[in-house]
Amino acid sequence: MVEVAFQGERGAFSEEAAVSAFGPEIRPLPCRSFPEVFAAVADGRADYGVIPIENSLTGSIHRNYDLLMEHGIHIVGETEVRVSHLLLALPGVRLEDVRRVLSHPQALAQCERTLRTLLPSAELVPVYDTAGSAVILREEGHRDAAAIAGRRAAEIYGMTVLAESLEDSPENYTRFLVLGRKPVVPEGPAKTSIVFAAENVPGALYRCLEPFAARGIDLTKIESRPLRGRRWEYLFYVDFAGSVHEGRCRDALEELRGRTTLLRVLGSYPRMAR
């Protein structure tokens, strides 16, 4: 059984992502922080790690881009999870008993309009984690409060579902990366993630994208992050369709190498279906 590290309590959306990537038969390793997920994979305590990398509404989780650069870890897969929030309570608690709603600040924000209709006078209480809000109700036995978390948290902690689909925007998806110690050779449609830096001269980024454009290779994402110690210079994280095992992608990377001051392949992996 594969052991998969993720940030958050049991039942977190990252655990849903781990199940979506590996199936229900995983041994979950909940971690307190993202650096701990990277460390668990690096030192072998976990076979794989799963980290969120971007949300369709709020954008990238930039801290995890920085951690990809700091660790010699490989990206071996990606998966996405529709973020659907449930209103959870201890069994027997009814909607009209709820005076307080606990969850991660971002989840509370994502459900703000719905909550105002459903529970106009309830106090919103920010806590450290979505699944963690269910843990608090369970451990402290609150019968005047509800938690906002995902379906997996509801099942793990045996909570009653008072309401479903609380999120104000249904287009709420999070994309996750799967991390491993060894690179994989993807079969079928693949994606590759790289990071590079270029000389700080006019046209430098344009020249770095040229090897891909010339070969019709589709860039699916570009993200810039500060280059430490070089004020207002940047690292570029780029995802493209294709694998380093394909000739045209290898050629593009070879050409790119000559135009960069730093280039690292973070991984080629199966591309998720749309």
Added chain:
Amino acid sequence: MVEVAFQGERGAFSEEAAVSAFGPEIRPLPCRSFPEVFAAVADGRADYGVIPIENSLTGSIHRNYDLLMEHGIHIVGETEVRVSHLLLALPGVRLEDVRRVLSHPQALAQCERTLRTLLPSAELVPVYDTAGSAVILREEGHRDAAAIAGRRAAEIYGMTVLAESLEDSPENYTRFLVLGRKPVVPEGPAKTSIVFAAENVPGALYRCLEPFAARGIDLTKIESRPLRGRRWEYLFYVDFAGSVHEGRCRDALEELRGRTTLLRVLGSYPRMAR
């Protein structure tokens, strides 16, 4: 006297940025949130607004990119502030009296190593704001606690400086944008900020950078943000050297317009000296 809105308490680093942009004779308008700063400029309560847009260590303040898109506000200037943290206390309090250190979580993190040497047993207490931590000491009269904030907060609240340059990394700069209701015509070296979206086809971003590369126009920043309602598609925020009043920049923008599905100029403004 110009009235300048910024997020945070009096003495915040954003107020330092406002003074750096407009000189010491400003009427400061502290706001609780970034949207409130945009609103204060839009409805005329303030002449200008000042918002942080990126930090040299932690990267962009992405929320403010989204707000630039949501509001019809113009960027009319930029400035940068060296983020230097001071250890502040009420007059008469000595370093050996300090049991707790209050500040914004990011400031506490940025001073972690120094604090461990200086005050190894002090408790670190996260609060909502750097300057706000000085306000708390002042209002609640704590004589066993210190605050971490900037020099301006020390002066405004009449605090004693127990230690200077607490930040672990000296390369800690924040770049701020100045917002106004009307565009300006910059004299001398200029910078322009734009936002665009392109068709989701291979080579699209490359083709959007081409009009600048072909004219030797230097891109100083590119940032991607989610395009709402189009999962895993992006808006690109680009800064380039030059002004919309220069022919070659106007030509580049004209050419770019034909390659984008959306293009907006956020402003041309004097480029800060390096």
